[in-house]
Amino acid sequence: MPIHEKSLIRPENLREHDKLQIDGVDVSGPWSTFIESRVVNDYNEHLEEEVAAFPGGSFIHRCWQCGACTNSCTVNAINPDFNPRYWIYLVRLGMEQELLRDKDIIWQCVSCHKCTHVCPRDVEPEGVMKALSHWLEHKGHTPKSSSQHFDEAFFEQVLETGKIEEGRLIRKFFKRTSQPLKQDWMVSMVKGLINGLPFTLLTKLGLSTLLRPKTSGWKRSKDSIQELIQMREQERKEVLQKNNTESHG
Numbered sequence: 001m002p003i004h005e006k007s008l009i010r011p012e013n014l015r016e017h018d019k020l021q022i023d024g025v026d027v028s029g030p031w032s033t034f035i036e037s038r039v040v041n042d043y044n045e046h047l048e049e050e051v052a053a054f055p056g057g058s059f060i061h062r063c064w065q066c067g068a069c070t071n072s073c074t075v076n077a078i079n080p081d082f083n084p085r086y087w088i089y090l091v092r093l094g095m096e097q098e099l100l101r102d103k104d105i106i107w108q109c110v111s112c113h114k115c116t117h118v119c120p121r122d123v124e125p126e127g128v129m130k131a132l133s134h135w136l137e138h139k140g141h142t143p144k145s146s147s148q149h150f151d152e153a154f155f156e157q158v159l160e161t162g163k164i165e166e167g168r169l170i171r172k173f174f175k176r177t178s179q180p181l182k183q184d185w186m187v188s189m190v191k192g193l194i195n196g197l198p199f200t201l202l203t204k205l206g207l208s209t210l211l212r213p214k215t216s217g218w219k220r221s222k223d224s225i226q227e228l229i230q231m232r233e234q235e236r237k238e239v240l241q242k243n244n245t246e247s248h249g
């Protein structure tokens with residue numbers, strides 16, 4: 001009988017006998033495949049709570065493991081190891097070490113939202129993937145990803161001015177990710193803009209790059225957003241701190 005979702009079993013846990021006969025029947029090779037039993041004793045009982053404290057993760061508790069997210073997933077179609085259903089399962093069980101084995105591919109979610117669209121329980125798996133990536137970075141399991149650098153640069157600009165000015169945003173992003181400003185695709189895009197856009201629009205774009213305009217009356221909105229962020233950060237800190245205290249207590 002084939003092993004269901006065999007890709008989830010770590011190769012080192014699969015055992016086969018090259019030569020094995022049982023009651024005169026040759027069961028060598030795949031006919032004698034079995035899965036080695038294992039003991040898990042390093043649960044993080046608060047893992048679900050920790051992931052839920054990051055933006056996008058708050059509905060993880062609703063998952064009933066139907067697998068629709070993984071079946072519809074764009075990345076899973078290319079790489080079967082990318083498995084949102086399985087990672088949600090590990091988080092809910094508190095199997096942190098098992099989850100960390102896939103830490104280098106979790107960030108590969110392309111945010112297509114197909115999983116979120118099909119999920120019958122409104123778990124918003126795309127959000128859970130984001131929360132998981134942030135959790136991994138926050139706990140120091142992975143370095144800060146380029147997309148996180150971009151999110152931060154984007155958010156800082158919106159918070160500061162209430163507007164998005166792409167030129168400044170891209171410069172900031174390149175600087176933070178140590179990329180040269182002059183890149184082939186960038187040069188051809190700028191050339192295309194210069195050739196294709198009307199002069200007045202180009203002038204406006206140039207001026208907004210230089211003058212850094214702000215949305216009028218933005219200060220009140222900025223203060224409210226900042227207050228909300230501080231509140232959320234404090235909540236998250238408390239969850240993570242509580243769990244750290246318990247594990248070291």
Ligand code: SF4
Nearest residue numbers: 063065066067069119
């Ligand atoms: S589709 Fe939703 S309920 Fe089903 S496994 Fe994925 S997250 Fe869980």
Ligand code: SF4
Nearest residue numbers: 073109110112113115
């Ligand atoms: S949003 Fe991410 S997890 Fe969801 S289907 Fe797209 S790639 Fe897969």
